[in-house]
Amino acid sequence: MKTLMILGGGTAGTLIARKMYKELDKGTWKIVLVDQDPNHYYQPGYLFVPFGMYTAKHVVRPKKNFFPRGIDYITAEVERIDADNNRVTLTDGRQLYYNYLVIATGTDIHPQETEGMLGDGWRKNVHEFYTYEGTLALTEAVKNFKGGRIAVQITEMPIKCPVAPLEFAFLADWYFTKKKMRDKVEIVYATPLSGAFTKPVASQALADMLKRKNIQMEADFATMEVDSSANVLRSYDNREIPYDLLVTVPVNMGAAMIGRSGLGDDLNYVPTNKETLQSNRYPNIFVMGDATNLPTSKAGSVIHFQMETVAENMLAHMRNKPLEHHFDGHALCYIETGYSQAVMIDFSYDVEPLMGKYPLPVVGPFSLLKSTWINHLGKMGFYYMYYEMMLRGIDVPLPTRYSLVGKEKTPTLNLENERTPKNV
Amino acid sequence: MSDVLTAVSFDAEGFMTDGNAWNEEIGKAIAAREGIDLTDRHWVVINYCRAEWKAKGEAPTLRNITKNTDVSTKELYELFPGGPGKLAAKVSGLKKPTGCI
Numbered sequence: 001m002k003t004l005m006i007l008g009g010g011t012a013g014t015l016i017a018r019k020m021y022k023e024l025d026k027g028t029w030k031i032v033l034v035d036q037d038p039n040h041y042y043q044p045g046y047l048f049v050p051f052g053m054y055t056a057k058h059v060v061r062p063k064k065n066f067f068p069r070g071i072d073y074i075t076a077e078v079e080r081i082d083a084d085n086n087r088v089t090l091t092d093g094r095q096l097y098y099n100y101l102v103i104a105t106g107t108d109i110h111p112q113e114t115e116g117m118l119g120d121g122w123r124k125n126v127h128e129f130y131t132y133e134g135t136l137a138l139t140e141a142v143k144n145f146k147g148g149r150i151a152v153q154i155t156e157m158p159i160k161c162p163v164a165p166l167e168f169a170f171l172a173d174w175y176f177t178k179k180k181m182r183d184k185v186e187i188v189y190a191t192p193l194s195g196a197f198t199k200p201v202a203s204q205a206l207a208d209m210l211k212r213k214n215i216q217m218e219a220d221f222a223t224m225e226v227d228s229s230a231n232v233l234r235s236y237d238n239r240e241i242p243y244d245l246l247v248t249v250p251v252n253m254g255a256a257m258i259g260r261s262g263l264g265d266d267l268n269y270v271p272t273n274k275e276t277l278q279s280n281r282y283p284n285i286f287v288m289g290d291a292t293n294l295p296t297s298k299a300g301s302v303i304h305f306q307m308e309t310v311a312e313n314m315l316a317h318m319r320n321k322p323l324e325h326h327f328d329g330h331a332l333c334y335i336e337t338g339y340s341q342a343v344m345i346d347f348s349y350d351v352e353p354l355m356g357k358y359p360l361p362v363v364g365p366f367s368l369l370k371s372t373w374i375n376h377l378g379k380m381g382f383y384y385m386y387y388e389m390m391l392r393g394i395d396v397p398l399p400t401r402y403s404l405v406g407k408e409k410t411p412t413l414n415l416e417n418e419r420t421p422k423n424v
Numbered sequence: 425m426s427d428v429l430t431a432v433s434f435d436a437e438g439f440m441t442d443g444n445a446w447n448e449e450i451g452k453a454i455a456a457r458e459g460i461d462l463t464d465r466h467w468v469v470i471n472y473c474r475a476e477w478k479a480k481g482e483a484p485t486l487r488n489i490t491k492n493t494d495v496s497t498k499e500l501y502e503l504f505p506g507g508p509g510k511l512a513a514k515v516s517g518l519k520k521p522t523g524c525i
Contacts, residue, residue: 156487194507220507224498236501266487 002029004314005088005096007078008104009035011391012289012303014066016102018393019311021068031071032096034088038063038075039132042386044300046135047164047336050142051175058383060132066391078105081261083282100284100314103270105258107160107290107298109134111250114155114223121228126246129168130160141245142175147184148244151233154191155223157198158267159252160290160298163345165189166196166206167336168247173213174338182214190218190233190241199352202345205369209337252298254291269293274349275326277310283317286310294329296349301332304390305400330402332358334379342375344368348402359398361406368407428453439513439520443477446517455515466503466515468493473516483513483521 004020006013017033024031045059067073077091081101088096109130111117117126127138152169159165169189176185189196189210195203196210196217210217224236226246233241254268263270263281271280272292279285288310290298305327312325329349336342344366345353357364365374390396428449433441440446440454451470455462462470472493476484486509490497504511509521 222497222501236498237505266485266491 002099003097004029004031004100004102005098006031006033006102006104007035007081007088008106008289008291009033009063009067009073010040010104010106010289011300012104012106012291012306013102014040014063014391015303015307015393016104016288016310017071018066018068018391019307020314021071022393023311023315026070031068032074032098033067033071034074034076034078034090034096035063036075036077040066040391041132042383043130044161044386045383046129046132047167047171049135050129050139050168051171052139052143056132056136059135061387068393078255078257079260080257081263083261083263083279083285086284098284100286100318101282102310102314103258103263103279103285103287103291104289105255105291107252107254107269109250110253111248113251113253115225116228117155117226117248117250119226119228121226121231121246125231125244126226126228126248128248128250129164130249130252138247142172145176145185145245147181149186149188149242150245150247151188151190151241151243152247153189153221153223153233153241154193154249156251157192158298159249161333162198162297162299163333163335165191165247165249166210169210169215170213170335170337172247173215177338187213187215188218188241188243189215190221190223192220192222194219197353199347201355202347202353202369205343206335209343209371213338258291265293267293274329275309276313276323277306277327278313278317278323286314296329297331297333299331299333300386300390301398302330304396304398305330305332308400328402330400332398334375334382336376336379337371340373340376341371342379343371344375344378346402346407351402351404351407354404354407356407358406361403429457435519437520440517441519443517443519446474450517451515454517458511458514460504460511460515462515463503465495465499469495469500469503469512470516473512473518477516477518483509483516483518485509485521 006017039060040063042059045054048054079089079091081088086098123137127141128134129138152165154165169187176182196206197203222236224234231243254264258264259268270287270291272287274294277286288306289303296302309325309327313323316323332346334342334344346358346368347353356368358366358368366378435441500508513521
């Protein structure tokens, strides 16, 4: 018997396990999946919990519900990968050998990387929404907020779901308007980037939206420290942002085990061929999702678009064929903007987010870079698509390849149909 | 613009299109255009950026620079005010860092 081992049973690990279980000959191959956490978290939902749109039970389900029954699922922590010897050692001492390995160990927050972030204010008035515990603690802080300044801050790029902090700012504007206390709440969006987003057209559109929603942007803000004694954020170039509530996105890093195994870059992401998704160093290792160092977003949609490439190329490699399937960096994000509206952006390695319609040219139904109600339905409906289709191996009707058809190449920045607060 | 730079090709944001065409004179001229007076400490960063680029094909991240030289993040911001990652790459004749998407 040969072994395909998958490290990580989140979105990427689950999807590839299902796909390969379908593809591989069961007489020759067994699939072993290792993950340390028995729960599957619906991470896009973390954003909605603090605003009462979801509750805790929406965002957590047992992982094993989504794995194919025929795979070996081991709940354990990985101590290290010895890639030269095709061996994985678990922290309990067990040693497992593989013929092929998929690394899908994701990314996590590291607040300890920033001076003072874990100080006296942590989980009191310094919060994050990238973990289950974090979003629940933040929910209480938002509910009990009496007014003052909220700083939404990104510590360092790259981060998982780079639009999430923007969405948090938009939703906070909406939430406190609805509570009739927006005049008592100041919202500041602090980012290490030079604008609201990494790509120019979307950056301009989103910056306009921040302005209209009366959210101040502090760009090029490279966070040096959080000072809980004064409730102040400080940057390396000596700027200060006082806050009453800090909603931070701490430094994101890949799994420490990747670093221990000598397989990571400075942030423990695995250097990966951006087209074939094969490890740059080991031909029998493929890497998926947030664990890679690829220059695309760390997001669930990216995993969906990567799956075919990983599966096809791994199968080709097993048959000594060339790796012909090329990933194009396709990412698709909904940006929830409050008032039951959302913006959608669709981009790849080579093409920045443009205006237009998705997934069908002209028809849509989703509008790119525009704030619409239909986009919002798409975002909320994704919850069901994710649990009931994507994780269960049913084809999600979103094409893998990025397409320019239906996109306006000279974009006009028009967000006119965005609803204004008068409806509240 | 200084004469040294007239023959050099830049992209729209002022990053050199061909890192191999760079030399120290060009580096000094780009720095001057950005309003930076180069000191020995700048050269520690520039030389490291050049070496990393030669080895890996792209400009190093700030984290990479501070991990592998004796220059701290705080000092990097003093040496290359504004955006040290971008500015150091620019002066070193490298393309804009791709790190953040």
